[in-house]
Amino acid sequence: MLSTLVALANSLLMIGMPVLLGIWLARRLKVEWRVYGLGMVTFVASQVLHIPFNQWLLSPVMQRLGLEPAAGNAALALVAVLLGLSAGVFEESARLLMLRGPLREARSWSEGLMFGAGHGAIEAILLGLLSLNAYVQLVALRNVDLATVLDPARVEGVSAALTTYWSLPWYQHLIPALERAFALGLHVGLSILVLQAFVRRNYLWFVLAVLWHAAVDALGVFALSTWGVYVTEALIGVAALVSAALVLRLRPGEESLPAAAAVDSPPLPPRAPAPAAMDASRQPNLDLDPETLERSRYQSGS
Secondary structure (H helix, E strand, O other), X not given: OHHHHHHHHHHHHHHHHHHHHXXXXXXXXXXXXXXXXXXXXXXXXXXXXXXXXXXXXXXXXXXXXXXXXXXXXXXXXXXXXXXXXXXXXXXXXXXXXXXXXXXXOOOOHHHHHHHHXXXXXXXXXXXXXXXXXXXXXXXXXXXXOHHHOOOHHHHHHHHHHHHHHHOOOHHHHHHHHHHHHHHHHHHHHHHHHHHHHXXXXXXXXXXXXXXXXXXXXHHHHHHHHHOOHHHHHHHHHHHHHHHHHHHHHOOOHHHOOOHHHHHHOOOOOOOOOOHHHOOHHHOOOOOOOHHHHHHHHHHXXX
8 A cells, every 4th residue: 555655656746846846946036937948848859859869870870789788887888878978969959059049048047947947847747647657557457357458468568567566665666756856956957057158158068068967877877787776876866966066056146145135125325425535626614713613603593
């Protein structure tokens, strides 16, 4: 019963976390939802080219070269690097083009956060919906005679999948949601790096984003096949912390407070000119003798 509830919570967290992050950023930093939405569009657009490239070009090339995970650690490492570079080039290029086009006016740190949150959000939501769909099917088939509802050729495979899924410890069902949380942090950090290419007018920041994305993805592919899921998630968590540190390090000083605070503050009144700055010809003559001071006592009307 606990595993069933936790598995459902995992799917809902994958869908809900990025939405809540967007709401929090919109309220806290007063950034338009348009930036978040275009971040979503950026990820989808990158996959329109990224997925066909991997399937129709990269995978066949790796097969011809004999690069398979089973071929040993050296081959696995090369596969991981190629897959990582593919993801880095397509996704970071999509970010760059979006920031040069529809988001060419978005140059603040706050907008960079919102843009990255949207980019990671749609990935998490889509994976969450797929996870939820699989969960519903697995629950529906859990206590069913598979031979009565499935093609005989599929019964053995589906039965093994059901056994494996429902035998997992309850906490292992939360790993996908944890991974999406780490991925959100990485996407925000990568968006801030790409933004620096425009803010600092140096495209080496874009290259750095591509390499960082490739390194993290390659690490995930290699570690999952070599050291298992727990070590992999720990390493991805460390990478997410590094990305968070980069985000904070690249935060400009003028954005130390939310933009709303600066807008809501009342304007200061104009400062009166200091006496020393007054025109000497308009300054009163303070060189008065005692006789003049004595006469002024009676001329003041007191």
